[in-house]
Amino acid sequence: MKYKIMALCLGVMLALGLAGCGGKEEERTAGQKQEQASGDGQAKNQAVAGQEAGAEQDQAVPSAEPEQDKTDDTENGRILIAYFSVPEDVDTSGVDAISSASIVVQEGEVYGNTEYVAKIVQETIGGDLFRIKTTEDYPLDHDLLVDQAADEQNAELRPELKSHIEDMGQYDTVILGFPNWWADLPMPVYTFLEEYDLGGKTIIPFVTHGGSGFSGTEDTIAGLQPDAAVSDNTLSLSRGDVADSEEEVRQWAESLR
Numbered sequence: 001m002k003y004k005i006m007a008l009c010l011g012v013m014l015a016l017g018l019a020g021c022g023g024k025e026e027e028r029t030a031g032q033k034q035e036q037a038s039g040d041g042q043a044k045n046q047a048v049a050g051q052e053a054g055a056e057q058d059q060a061v062p063s064a065e066p067e068q069d070k071t072d073d074t075e076n077g078r079i080l081i082a083y084f085s086v087p088e089d090v091d092t093s094g095v096d097a098i099s100s101a102s103i104v105v106q107e108g109e110v111y112g113n114t115e116y117v118a119k120i121v122q123e124t125i126g127g128d129l130f131r132i133k134t135t136e137d138y139p140l141d142h143d144l145l146v147d148q149a150a151d152e153q154n155a156e157l158r159p160e161l162k163s164h165i166e167d168m169g170q171y172d173t174v175i176l177g178f179p180n181w182w183a184d185l186p187m188p189v190y191t192f193l194e195e196y197d198l199g200g201k202t203i204i205p206f207v208t209h210g211g212s213g214f215s216g217t218e219d220t221i222a223g224l225q226p227d228a229a230v231s232d233n234t235l236s237l238s239r240g241d242v243a244d245s246e247e248e249v250r251q252w253a254e255s256l257r
Ligand SMILES: Cc1cc2nc3c(=O)[nH]c(=O)nc-3n(C[C@H](O)[C@H](O)[C@H](O)COP(=O)(O)O)c2cc1C
Pocket: 011, 012, 015, 016, 084, 085, 086, 087, 088, 101, 102, 103, 111, 112, 113, 114, 115, 145, 146, 147, 149, 150, 178, 179, 180, 181, 182, 183, 184, 208, 209, 210, 211, 212, 213, 238, 239
């Protein structure tokens, strides 16, 4: 058990670039500095990038009313692709794709890592794309974001959601994407999973992360939805690989048909 805790601690430290495994406040401060340092080369025009990323966060309005339905040709019935993603405030000027941070830039569009993967899955096998959005926007500044996420996790907060699915009953499969936050689900994903009864459905998780993978969140999902089947055909992508992951994501999505 002792070794498990040490291993978990080490994983989170590696993922966040933390310098030590002491008090959480110290860990976060060190991690922020290192992550900030790694992003410094891209941080010349943060105000502009922040506006773009912020606009993206607002634009990606989840829809309970599917705009396109390409799910008829899959064997998994109707598919919902629900995802949570926070594209951070990173400089995007003059760059086609940024793979070390929490965003992907493609053809001038800024996507959060998880958002990008969700988009490719939907392009590949259809289904309805649903962004899990909170009533209060998250800060796009990395330092503020990691602090807020840690506070929410410590308080076991359930942030209020702005987006809701009107008729969850129409779906047979829920592909659920999220970033690893402090070796756990982001708290809004808890809110989402506690809002609906997914009993009888198949949940297919995918995660983007900084090195920790799922950190056991598949079991957390199964615990929150005991009457759903949580698939083990999952996808785990390191943030450094997301920008170049299109083919891998497409192949995985095809395997879900
Ligand atoms: C608040 C916060 C906490 C994080 N904690 C972890 C962690 O514990 N382990 C890990 O591997 N990555 C961690 N990361 C890195 C993210 O999982 C990774 O950057 C992810 O791709 C972000 O996805 P998004 O752009 O869709 O939000 C964390 C990032 C943030 C912002």
